[in-house]
Amino acid sequence: MTRVSLSRLPGDRVLVVEGDGQRELPMTDLASYVGEREADEPRWVWDDTVRWYPSLLAAGVRVQRCHDLRLGHQLLRRAPAVDAQLLVGDQSTHWDRLGPSVPSDPALFSIDDTAEHLRTDLEDARQLAAVAASSDAPKLGLLLAAESAGALVAVEMTYAGLPWRTDVHERLLTDLLGPRPPRGARPQKLEALVAEVRGAFDAPGLNPDSRPDLLAALRRAGLEATDTRKSSLRALKHPGIAPLLRYKQLAHLFQTNGWAWTDEWVKGDRFRPAYQPAGSTTGRWSSNGGGALSFPAIVRPAAVADDGWMLVVADVAQLEPRVLAGMSGDRALARSARGADLYQGMVDDGAVASRTDAKLGLLGAMYGATSGESGRMVPGLTRRYPDAFGLVEEAARAGERGQVVRTLLGRGSPALGEAWERDPDDPPPDADSQARYRRAYGRFTRNFVVQGTGAEWALCWIADLRNRLWRLGDSGPLDARPHLVFFLHDEVVIHTPAALADLVAAEAAEAAATAAGLLFRDLTIDFPLNISTVRSYADAGKPGAAIEA
DNA sequence: TGCAAGAGCGCC
DNA sequence: AGGGCGCTCTTGCA
Incomplete structure (x- = not known):
């Protein structure tokens, strides 16, 4: 397979290395170059997918495969089957230190002090050698490919965004909390709940967000409380407990997914969180922005497909x-x-x-x-x-x-x-x-x-699904094809033209079978999916919702 | 005044 | 005596 490495050079230029040959390009020519070379289906080798891929997508160029050296380095350095010495060489300490880059970083494509002129071809050669010499080469090779495919998916999902109806979200907030309050103030309905709690515990100045305050009030009311967790409070009998629990629930909504959240994370009818592949040590993704991976059920009604489109929601039953x-x-x-x-x-x-x-x-x-x-x-x-x-x-x-x-x-x-x-x-x-x-x-x-290993299964699943969705869309432009818009450990959401929804659902199931075969070839393990085709994310998983619309 | 840690809740 | 995350608030300390 053709392997083409890209390195950034000073003066907004790119060094392209392929086999023994190399050439330089101005950064401005990169997208058209990559677009043309995609016909050969090369594996693009780069330092960090987040540093290269967003601008390609913005130029309408979709990449089939890549190798993310930052993720690869991180993984191989800790892989028990790999001799870490093989990863040592020119600039390798820099690769050791390389942390995740932030997509919103304005320095994305400018050369700055932190982004030395890393020679990606050198690190690539070391990683290939380290894998080849390991006792687990085929599996590690699969893992690296899946990890890198995941990195592509992550950037594509941020680029596409989860379709978001701000009007639905705000109606939901207003219903539960009252009108949007001025900065720093509590919404009406929260304030009313605070008053109710204060009254019930005869504690006029009580701040329910303050643990010591709350514990003192509970004790004064004769309740034995050592913490203020929901589960502990639920066990107590007192007229103030119900409004307190209600307050805690709604305050959490207000603070984490309220108006301020919309202002910051929803732009142009899309929620665009940044994902961090392998952000957790187990290999699961994390996210850094918008709390994407703890996206609460209560706001899911606002995730609604565009007109003429549907959401296909698929999750694995009992993945682990x-x-x-x-x-x-x-x-x-x-x-x-x-x-x-x-x-x-x-x-x-x-x-x-x-x-x-x-x-x-x-x-x-x-x-x-x-x-x-x-x-x-x-x-x-x-x-x-x-x-x-x-x-x-x-x-x-x-x-x-x-x-x-x-x-x-x-x-x-x-x-x-x-x-x-x-x-x-x-x-x-x-x-x-x-x-x-x-x-x-x-x-x-x-x-x-x-x-x-569950995370590895899921990576293989979305990697294969990504390719299937692409083929399904045939030759349409990037944003007219079915595409992944959300991934949550064992669940995916695909935004698709309504006419393709059934095919998309079938591909999700096929991809699950492919992933199972990749990981457990000789042993047949079923990975059944719960699949819903819905207008709103909130309707996923409900019986009967699948046929609706 | 600013930062780190802890508590608590959301998701899997 | 239960694993992994992120986010927001309060508290305690510098």
């Missing part, structure tokens, strides 16, 4: 338990995973009495629950599904011994002490806190292998 079945090769769990409901499958196989028990037991095993209803289910299920439960148990023990663990495709966990930088002035931790810390790390490694 299915991934666990696949990576552990647990045939019993794989059998229970046949069909749309894995937990029900466990009941039907006679492993547990109820669906609730199945869910509690599996989640307990994946998160490391040691007590409670969840922890109690684990021993029985371990006998039933020894390979699956054994895998997470072994990952936990490895963590407690201080060893790193890896995902199916070879992403390594951070080391035990990595996030634990002690102040040298502090006394050394005693044996108890060391043991506590090791157990916590064990819970982390236990979850890491499943969450991380």
